[in-house]
Amino acid sequence: MADLLIELFSEEIPARMQARAAEDLQKLVTNALVEAGLTYAHASAHATPRRLALALEGLPAETKPVREERKGPRADAPEKALEGFLRSTGLTRDQLEERDDKKGKVLFAVIEKPGRPAAEIVAEALEGAIRNFPWPKSMRWGAGSLRWVRPLQSILCILTDESGATVVPVDIDGIRSGDVTHGHRFMGARDLKVNNFDDYAAKLEANKVLLRAEDRAEKIRHDAEQLAFAQGLEVVEDRGLLAEVAGLVEWPVVLMGEIADDFLGLPPEVLQTSMKEHQKFFSVKNPATGRIERFITVANIEAPDHGATILAGNKKVLFARLSDAKFFWENDLRTPMVQMAEKLENVTFHAQLGSQAQRIARIASLAGLIAPMVGADSALAERAARLAKADLSSEMVYEFPELQGIMGRYYAEEAGEAPEVAAACAGHYAPLGPSDDVPTAPVTMAVSLAEKLDILTGFWAIDEKPTGSKDPYALRRAALGVLRIVLENGLRVRLSGLIDAAQEQLMGQGSGHIDAAARADLLSFFADRLKVHLKGEGIRHDVIAACMAEGEDDFAPLVARARALQGFLGSADGENLLQGWRRAANILAAEEKKDGVEYSLDPIANLAEEGAEKALFAALDAAAPKIEAALKAEDWDGAMTAMAELRAPIDAFFTDVVVNAENQTVRRNRLCLLNRIRAQVAPVADFGALEG
Incomplete structure (x- = not known):
């Protein structure tokens, strides 16, 4: 097995494009490899302002041979049908096999594709990815036809196995692949030969490049919080700005500067927005007053003067920006809101x-x-x-x-x-x-x-x-x-x-x-x-539907009912009552359809037999006022509790009683009893809307 390392090194990639570009590189390359039959065990993609990197682990040395059989036309088929089949297979007539079939002799093509070296497939996949890369905006430079977000300067592409690293040969508009990367623009070595991903990441860090965006963001967050804490201040959290700034630097150096007294009276949101939008500064506030008093900027270099010159330049630009904001603020205050x-x-x-x-x-x-x-x-x-x-x-x-x-x-x-x-x-x-x-x-x-x-x-x-x-x-x-x-x-x-x-x-x-x-x-x-x-x-969609009556527009009690019903259905009582209700509803629907009548009259308790049938009458009589009172008080949990009392009597009824009795009077009365079960539950929820 081998590991693959790719790096596309260019001029600065806009921060907003980096994360998506890393994902696109991984998707384009891995999709092409898998389509060609080259699998892998793990993939990871990374981006810095000047590079996209992709590392794949567990690639085989070559793809497996493939043997494919395709059934073609009959042996005596017209010439045009045969020509189309030959074009699709890339074979000649004498390379086809004739086999017996139900309809006579049929032509078969046996296509055998030998395994291909991984390097050959990687080269094709990488060239395709580079030439078809979906940048939101791209440019051309020089005399070549290649388009990239900024001028592409070098390509690193190596396969590493037990015997060492091998360069995968790729040539795109004169840019030839190699095994060399480049350190920080100002603080790192120009050419760094690498053998694998771990070696690559380590040599970059030694040459002032943090490859992983999450590592750069964490360093900025940590260093900024430490600088602020040392002054008794707090950094105003801004995850979006943190992600953006992490895409602007390869080696983040955090510096904290002061805001001129002239601007400390501005609303903190004005200071924060102005510094973020115009200069990508983080705001630092005094936790005691909530006032923004300092700013954090992130440089891309360790300066000999520890950032003094950088901060001085930033303060000048910031003074001009905040002067504008102060002018807007003071001018607006002169205009009454009306x-x-x-x-x-x-x-x-x-x-x-x-x-x-x-x-x-x-x-x-x-x-x-x-x-x-x-x-x-x-x-x-x-x-x-x-x-x-x-x-x-x-x-x-x-x-x-x-x-x-x-x-x-x-x-x-x-x-x-x-x-x-x-x-x-x-x-x-x-x-x-x-x-x-x-x-x-x-x-x-x-x-x-x-x-x-x-x-x-x-x-x-x-x-x-x-x-x-x-x-x-x-x-x-x-x-x-x-x-x-x-x-x-x-x-x-x-x-x-x-x-x-x-x-x-x-x-x-x-x-x-x-x-x-x-x-x-x-x-x-x-x-x-x-x-x-x-x-x-x-909350399940069917539970919502069961509680929502047509034209319902007072949603607060509806939602409370839905939450109570979902909780009830999650209990044994709720699930078993639902099954009993379904059984009653299904029997009733079938018999009403067969008889052509509705069994909607009140059932007569005197016609009930002793035991489970009389017990169900008694349970329904006892539950009805409880359910009605709970609904009137919008006590949805209470309504569910009252319904739960029906679970055991309904179960016993279906276990002990034959609904379709031979005595038609008894049968009709029992069907009306099933309708009462259905009707008694209806004000609480439409059980018919609930899924199984």
Whole structure:
């Protein structure tokens, strides 16, 4: 067995492309090898700013010989049929065999392919991968036809076995493969001969290159935290930035610098965003005040002055960037939020749904209507909604769109608005995703619900709904946000009523109308989002269906019922009761179909025989008021407990009693008894929707 090592060495690969490129290299090469019959035991791919590397273990020296038989046309078939078969096999007529068949003599082709050396297959696979590499963007250089993300400089490709390493010959536009890699651009040796992957990784590290991205990220995280801790500070966690910076350096050197006093009064999110977006700096905060006071930068070189010159240069650039941010902040504070909001009259939200200002007016009216339902003050909710999107016209949000909402909160606080209003400015967009926290403050809940309901009803009114994987207006996210706010805050609201209220705002502006069909479709959309959400929690789709009545739009009790039912079905009582219910339902359906009647009358207890049949009557009589009381109190666990009491009597009934008795009066009464079992369970859940 042999091990394969490939390295494609180039100018700097953009950090955002590195992880995907390593995966693509592994996929392209391994797929080609396996297709050619060359298997392997293990694969690993790596990327640094200047190289892609792939290591495979356990390759055989050559592929196994292959013998293939193909059945062709009859021996007396027309010439054209024979020619087509010969072309597909690559053989001549005299190389075919004639064999007896039911229909006479038939031609067979026996194709024998000898094993091929691993090196030959690897060379073909690597050349194919390089020439067809799926870079998002690529370039040509020189006179060659090869395209690569940046100029490709060298190819390392070796197979290593017990006898040592052998170069796999590859030549792509004059770039010939070898067994040499290169260390760090400034601190490492130019040419490093390697024998295998372990030797390769060790020599790179000795020459200031950490091959594994996770190792570079961990070094940055560790060194940054240590520098901050030594000053009594904390690094603001940013996993995305950490992954990006790990792709910018081959030998990370972490340096910490100070932020000029001029900028320490800026909101921490402004400092953090400006430093991240413009310079890829990590923010360092004072845990006592929450204020951003330092920055972490990651160099790609160990400087003789321990980074003093690098930090000085970074501070100059940072001063200029933060000066801009400070100007935006101070200029925005001079503009009252009401005036900011008025500027949105000139910003179109959607051609058919009006301007941003019109949308804000709809949201404000709707928030005022929703406020009492969530325990909020209507006046505060309307005020918050009118100011919540004002920061969209600010200079700061124009420069950093990701700060929308966050800046609204700061502007509201500086303007002396109520704390509830400021909080709603920041929180009304939430939740932005399935893992994002939902608003819990009443005013914020009212504005957030209004904002999401407006966008949903608006786009349903103009018939621009999500289709397939396309959802340009993030309507699925908006619907999920409404559901999570309702469910996680235990709100008792009917979505149909909220949709009607949102529709009134649209109609008042002449921006659209939701007819009965569209309204039902939107409610169905919410129901589908709920199923997806609950499925993510581990609740079975059939359990959800069993609890969801047609037109159901008060989802909080529905979800509580589904959770209780799933727990009940996971117990022995629940599973056995379901089986008993199924048996009753199946017998009843079969007999009703055969007799052409419905057995829906109340069964008569006096016609029951002593023993299991009378016991079932008694159990149903005892359980009925308990189930009814539990359902009225929305005590779903209590309803399940009451149903569990029916399990043993139903089991005993089917064990001891013949339903289709010879006495027709007794038979009809027993079929009506089965209907009572079915009817008594129905208010709790539709057992017919449950899978086996």
